[in-house]
Each structure stands twice: as structure tokens, then as C-alpha cells.
Amino acid sequence: MIDELLEEVKKAREQGKKIGLVQGSWDLFHIGHLRYMKKAKELCDYLIVGMDSDEKIRLRKGPSRPIIPEKERYDFIKQLDIADYIVIKPANEPKWNLIKEIKPDVLIAIKDNYSDEDIIKLKDYCGNVAILPRQSTTSTSDKIRKIIIKNNEQKITNIKTDVTKSIDELKKRINYQEDMPTPIPELIANLHNSTDGVCPVSAACLWNNKWYFGSNQIDLNISNYDIENRTELFYNLVEHAEMNLLKNMGTVKELNTPIYTTLFPCDKCMKVLIAKGVKEIYYLEDHPEKNWSKRSHELANKNNIKTTQMFTKTIKQEEIINEINMNNFKYIYPPNAREQEQLDIMMNMENNDHDPLDMKYINQEILYTTNYWFITANKFPYEDVDKQILIVSKDPIYRKEDITNAMWLELKEILNQISDKYNIPGGALCYRFGDPALSGASLKRVHLHIIVPKEEKKVKFNIGGKRTLKKGLIIK
Ligand SMILES: [Zn+2]
Numbered sequence: 416m417i418d419e420l421l422e423e424v425k426k427a428r429e430q431g432k433k434i435g436l437v438q439g440s441w442d443l444f445h446i447g448h449l450r451y452m453k454k455a456k457e458l459c460d461y462l463i464v465g466m467d468s469d470e471k472i473r474l475r476k477g478p479s480r481p482i483i484p485e486k487e488r489y490d491f492i493k494q495l496d497i498a499d500y501i502v503i504k505p506a507n508e509p510k511w512n513l514i515k516e517i518k519p520d521v522l523i524a525i526k527d528n529y530s531d532e533d534i535i536k537l538k539d540y541c542g543n544v545a546i547l548p549r550q551s552t553t554s555t556s557d558k559i560r561k562i563i564i565k566n567n568e569q570k571i572t573n574i575k576t577d578v579t580k581s582i583d584e585l586k587k588r589i590n591y592q593e594d595m596p597t598p599i600p601e602l603i604a605n606l607h608n609s610t611d612g613v614c615p616v617s618a619a620c621l622w623n624n625k626w627y628f629g630s631n632q633i634d635l636n637i638s639n640y641d642i643e644n645r646t647e648l649f650y651n652l653v654e655h656a657e658m659n660l661l662k663n664m665g666t667v668k669e670l671n672t673p674i675y676t677t678l679f680p681c682d683k684c685m686k687v688l689i690a691k692g693v694k695e696i697y698y699l700e701d702h703p704e705k706n707w708s709k710r711s712h713e714l715a716n717k718n719n720i721k722t723t724q725m726f727t728k729t730i731k732q733e734e735i736i737n738e739i740n741m742n743n744f745k746y747i748y749p750p751n752a753r754e755q756e757q758l759d760i761m762m763n764m765e766n767n768d769h770d771p772l773d774m775k776y777i778n779q780e781i782l783y784t785t786n787y788w789f790i791t792a793n794k795f796p797y798e799d800v801d802k803q804i805l806i807v808s809k810d811p812i813y814r815k816e817d818i819t820n821a822m823w824l825e826l827k828e829i830l831n832q833i834s835d836k837y838n839i840p841g842g843a844l845c846y847r848f849g850d851p852a853l854s855g856a857s858l859k860r861v862h863l864h865i866i867v868p869k870e871e872k873k874v875k876f877n878i879g880g881k882r883t884l885k886k887g888l889i890i891k
Pocket of ligand 1 (some may be wrong): 683
């Protein structure tokens with residue numbers, strides 16, 4: 416092509432014609448382009464129009480450009496009948512290649528395209544460089560940018576309306592009440608951050624005493640058809656709420672607190688949650704008819720993940736409300752509190768991030784300490800008790816697995832010491848472990864009880880508990 420062009424240029428020069436060169440992408444041809452090309456033609460007798468190939472434009476302006484393909488742009492310029500020759504510039508040509516090959520008598524350019532230095536250098540290859548001002552106030556790039564932004568703004572406005580509508584429908588379906596327990600109102604509020612108008616989803620997790628949230632985000636470039644038809648293909652293109660939740664939480668290795676979500680997680684999210692160590696999932700709604708939901712339930716079952724639908728008719732709402740909240744405490748398990756005063760103290764400590772069984776915060780006499788344990792009286796003894804002594808781990812240990820051999824051995828000595836010291840002829844050494852709803856413990860730090868009953872009496876030591884608060888007690 417370039418050989419043919421050079422042949423034509425040679426011919427024109429022989430006829431005494433002044434050769435001009437003007438270059439551009441000429442995408443979405445507008446009035447500025449036309450004026451520019453016409454002015455260029457006025458400055459010469461034989462105008463060569465350089466036009467960037469699709470590939471060249473894509474490399475420079477991104478995958479969404481050009482809007483008008485090469486062939487159409489070429490035909491359009493040809494139809495204008497201004498150019499004497501149109502040359503399509505390949506992507507890989509060296510800098511200023513066409514200028515150097517043609518050595519035009521006049522190179523026509525727009526002010527912003529070349530620096531002053533460039534213009535001086537260009538004079539080595541051209542007879543003259545004619546700099547024209549921009550022929551219209553906005554370039555094609557600016558126009559396209561504005562169109563895209565406007566489209567997206569419009570799309571976002573529409574999505575926000577749709578999201579609000581979808582949230583209202585969800586609220587009706589679950590019979591939403593504003594006094595529903597944390598994190599349900601927060602989950603519902605967070606739905607407004609979703610960009611999926613058809614099915615906004617929100618997920619939450621309490622981590623280190625802080626609630627984290629995530630909502631699903633759709634790519635604004637997905638066609639409405641895909642969104643409205645809810646194909647599994649579309650489902651793959653959405654950034655799911657659970658993924659965004661994990662993103663917002665940063666690096667968490669072992670996620671041992673429950674995940675709450677407005678919609679049962681899809682199988683892909685489930686896999687990620689399993690890998691993160693999640694053991695419990697609470698959800699408001701599900702789509703059991705969808706394949707992703709079936710696959711996801713199977714995954715949860717196989718991996719012993721407890722999944723609970725919140726606010727179903729089969730389970731009493733208050734029970735779930737309490738159950739959700741009861742799992743959120745770091746040091747205490749309120750359902751096993753026996754008295755309001757005890758619960759108040761427990762809550763006060765928990766709210767200040769104080770472990771009530773930390774020696775620092777024990778507000779009572781410490782009878783004595785050993786290497787691993789400290790010994791104190793139980794402030795809230797059981798009925799018909801003569802003596803109730805607590806043996807508490809000095810270190811913040813919460814699981815039986817973390818009790819060392821040395822600690823166990825020391826317990827043997829402590830039992831003998833206490834029996835001697837407090838003249839205890841008989842009683843029981845009791846240790847609760849594991850899930851507090853099964854053990855009956857109200858405080859989570861490892862501790863043991865020595866219980867001595869009054870003569871002729873039986874002491875009831877509860878093993879096992881509930882997942883809801885004792886009737887009549889309230890968290891203030
Ligand atoms: Zn998902």
C-alpha cells in the first residue's frame with residue numbers, strides 16, 4: 416500500500432502539486448473533523464489522509480474504541496471527496512513513519528498533538544508544519560466519555576430505584592419489623608449498597624467486635640437482558656455479597672463467627688466460606704429451586720456447616736433472635752446466666768471487652784494462685800451449697816484442647832490442697848467444656864468448680880443449657 420502511495424505522490428509532485436498530509440483516527444466523524452480536513456485541503460493541492468487502523472486505536476484508547484470500524488471510517492472519508500489518497504496506518508509502524516516516507520510539503524496538525532520541540536524536529540521531514548486550532552470544542556474522546564458517564568449515571572439511578580423496590584418486596588416477604596435483632600436491620604439497610612436491582616443481596620459478619628458488611632455488585636456493562644433473565648451465566652458475572660464481605664474484612668485466616676446473609680449463599684461462595692473455616696450461616700431467604708442453591712446446600716451438609724433460615728414459620732422468631740445474638744459474645748454465654756444481677760455484670764464486662772474471669776477484673780478475693788490457676792469463691796453459688804470454689808485458668812484459655820498436661824497435673828494438687836485447707840471431706844470437681852448451650856457454662860474461659868453441698872442436701876449442678884435467655888432475664 417505504501418509503495419502505491421509513494422508512486423502516487425511521485426506522480427503528483429511531477430505535476431507540480433503541493434503534497435499535504437493530515438492524520439487522525441476520524442472516529443465518530445464530527446463537524447470539527449470536517450472543518451479540519453477542509454482546511455488541510457486548502458493548504459495543499461494533493462491531500463493524503465492518514466487514518467489509524469482499528470488495532471492502532473485500540474492499543475492507544477482501550478478496547479472500547481474505535482466506535483466506528485476501520486472500513487466504515489475509510490468509506491466515509493472517501494465519500495467526502497476531500498482526500499486524494501487515504502492510507503490506513505497499521506498498529507506496529509515506527510513513530511512518524513508515514514511523515515518520513517511521504518515527506519509532505521505541508522503537514523497539517525492540531526495544536527495539542529505535537530510539542531514545540533516535535534514541531535522543530537518535524538521540519539526535517541516536512542516542508543512546512545501547519546498547526547491548526549481545534550476545530551470544535553470537544554474531541555470525540557471527550558464526547559464518548561460524557562456519553563458513557565451519562566449512561567452509567569442513568570443506569571445507576573434506575574438501579575437505585577429498582578433496588579429500593581426489591582428491598583420493599585423482601586421486607587414484605589419476611590414480614591420485616593424495625594426492632595428485629597442485629598444484624599437484620601443492618602443487613603436490610605446495607606442492601607441499598609447493592610447495584611443489583613433485581614436481586615440485591617447483603618451479607619454480614621461480626622469480627623473482633625466489629626460488624627462487617629458486603630453487598631452484591633453487578634458490572635454496569637452487563638446487558639439488561641442477562642440481568643432480567645437471571646441466567647446462571649449472569650450469576651457468574653456478579654460480585655457476590657459474601658465475596659465483597661470477605662474483601663471488606665481484609666485478611667482473615669480462620670473465620671469462626673457466623674455469616675449472616677439475606678440470601679442463602681451460592682455454591683461458589685459456599686466453597687469460599689468453607690475454605691475460610693465458616694461453621695454457621697444464617698440466611699433470610701433461599702431459592703431452593705435453583706441449581707446453585709441445591710449444590711450449595713449439599714456442600715454445606717457435606718462440610719458440617721450449620722445453616723439456619725431466620726424467621727421461618729417452623730421456628731419461633733424469638734428463639735432465633737436470641738440464638739443469633741447469643742453466639743456473638745466473646746467471653747460470656749448469657750442464656751446460662753441464672754440471675755439478672757449476674758447477667759448485668761457479665762454484659763458490662765463483655766461490653767468493655769473485659770473477660771469476667773480474667774484475674775485483672777475479678778472483683779472479689781483471690782484465695783490463692785498456682786502456676787497456671789487462680790482460686791476464688793464463686794460469687795453466685797448454687798442453692799444448698801456449703802462451699803463453691805472456682806479454679807480458673809490464669810491464661811486466656813477457652814477450649815479444653817488448650818489445657819496443657821502441666822495444667823491438668825496441677826489440678827490434682829489443687830484438689831488436695833483445697834480439701835486440706837478448707838477441711839472438705841467430700842464434694843465434686845466439675846468442669847464444663849465445649850458448646851455452652853450443651854455444657855451449661857455462662858463464662859467461656861476454662862474454669863472448674865469444687866462444690867460441697869450442705870449436710871443432707873443435694874446440689875443441682877446444671878449440665879446443658881438453652882440457646883435463649885432464661886425467662887424473665889433481659890439484656891439491658
Ligand atoms: Zn455467591
